[in-house]
Amino acid sequence: MPSPEFVGLVNSLHATAEAALGDLNAATASAARDGLLHESRARQTAQRSLNLLLMLADKTRGNLDFTEADLLTGAISSLRERLAELPAELGH
Numbered sequence: 091m092p093s094p095e096f097v098g099l100v101n102s103l104h105a106t107a108e109a110a111l112g113d114l115n116a117a118t119a120s121a122a123r124d125g126l127l128h129e130s131r132a133r134q135t136a137q138r139s140l141n142l143l144l145m146l147a148d149k150t151r152g153n154l155d156f157t158e159a160d161l162l163t164g165a166i167s168s169l170r171e172r173l174a175e176l177p178a179e180l181g182h
Contacts, residue, residue, distance in 0.1 A: 140173065
């Protein structure tokens with residue numbers, strides 16, 4: 091049975107990255123358009139969340155049930171794809 095705390099942590103890190111990339115709400119996207127959210131900072135925030143998820147995957151390898159491992163792998167894959175899709179001018 092998946093740990094609610096683990097699921098919450100993975101979902102929180104994933105949501106933070108998605109919000110930084112402007113996907114969770116119109117306010118975030120509006121702030122980026124208005125220059126209140128710097129795009130490279132948004133990318134850095136998303137990358138930081140991805141790095142934390144990667145560290146979590148490394149540290150928990152072999153200790154997760156199927157549901158937890160699937161959730162973590164999905165979050166990592168999703169963020170990697172999103173970051174790879176960003177225009178080159180946003181920098182790395």
